[in-house]
Amino acid sequence: MTTAVGHPNIALVKYWGKQPGAGNVPATPSLSITLDALSTYTRVALRAGDGDEVRLNGRLVADAKALGFLARMRAAFDLPPIVVHTRNDFPTGAGLASSASGFAALVAAVDGAFGLGLSPAVRSVWARKGSASAARSIFGGFATLEAGDGEWSAASLLDKNSWPLEVAIALTSQDAKPVPSTIGMERSRNTSPFYRGWIESAPADFDIVRRAVLARDFETLAEVAEHSCLKLHALMLSTRPGLLYWNQATLACIEVIRKLRTAGVPAFFTVDAGPQVKAVCAPGRVEEVAAALATVPGVLRVVKSRLGDGTCLVGDADG
Numbered sequence: 001m002t003t004a005v006g007h008p009n010i011a012l013v014k015y016w017g018k019q020p021g022a023g024n025v026p027a028t029p030s031l032s033i034t035l036d037a038l039s040t041y042t043r044v045a046l047r048a049g050d051g052d053e054v055r056l057n058g059r060l061v062a063d064a065k066a067l068g069f070l071a072r073m074r075a076a077f078d079l080p081p082i083v084v085h086t087r088n089d090f091p092t093g094a095g096l097a098s099s100a101s102g103f104a105a106l107v108a109a110v111d112g113a114f115g116l117g118l119s120p121a122v123r124s125v126w127a128r129k130g131s132a133s134a135a136r137s138i139f140g141g142f143a144t145l146e147a148g149d150g151e152w153s154a155a156s157l158l159d160k161n162s163w164p165l166e167v168a169i170a171l172t173s174q175d176a177k178p179v180p181s182t183i184g185m186e187r188s189r190n191t192s193p194f195y196r197g198w199i200e201s202a203p204a205d206f207d208i209v210r211r212a213v214l215a216r217d218f219e220t221l222a223e224v225a226e227h228s229c230l231k232l233h234a235l236m237l238s239t240r241p242g243l244l245y246w247n248q249a250t251l252a253c254i255e256v257i258r259k260l261r262t263a264g265v266p267a268f269f270t271v272d273a274g275p276q277v278k279a280v281c282a283p284g285r286v287e288e289v290a291a292a293l294a295t296v297p298g299v300l301r302v303v304k305s306r307l308g309d310g311t312c313l314v315g316d317a318d319g
């Protein structure tokens, strides 16, 4: 038995929308940071009898996405029936990228358990087929997800020590999101009058942020990452029926982070398909930002994180 540990990532240039057709191929490039403080542990074992089984945090779950994904891996690699034991040390499906860490860890666990010998790039392609953001969690530090040699795969842009940004995550709800990302983004593609503008403008955002990361240019990164985030939420709001993932505390946290930056604190916000707010901070500045977020009404907890490693295998005792 082999246990893989994967971490969620948060996108600084967001992915929302797929190319038509099969394969779960994003319509736009994205760029993310992998987080150290949150983890998914996944172990696979042989299962007697037919069919696979998925156990999340100890409970049997009917996870059609994971089961369908395992069927595709089986078709490619001739796998036996397996039981997947997966555990998150953070809320699942609540806008904390549990599907990213989950699929990245699942691919790594299957690869390790059956000795498939997949390279990180190939693991990333497989993780993308499960959940596109998962492709990025194969890598630590800063990762990009864009078209490679014929396949969309993530790649490492910068390792975690080269620019050790820190993140304060303000948890404002433990609930699962009302509309899963996969459904929401398809709805946006089909109904939002802003979708075309989103697709057309994303590559320029990606290029600017990519360069800003390589230049360690925090101001430019902050400005364009917040723009990508707010543009994503404008797209969501303009979808029919509208996708509103925020609550009152989400907005209050955004206001606090904006005020901090105006006062000279190097921090910017980002929000995904859920009400949690992540404040990305320059190295050494997370404490003061986390302290400010902890005072916001409606914030349940603030988790502080450094940048994390890519998905890897660990001893079974950790699983």
Ligand code: DP6
Pocket (backbone or CB within 6 Å): 010, 011, 013, 014, 015, 016, 024, 030, 097, 099, 100, 130, 131, 132, 133, 134, 181, 182, 183, 272, 273
């Ligand atoms: C808002 O990767 O969960 O977090 O590919 O359909 O599984 P699927 O979607 P998913 O969407 C992530 C959306 C996002 C932005 C991002 O991570 O880039």
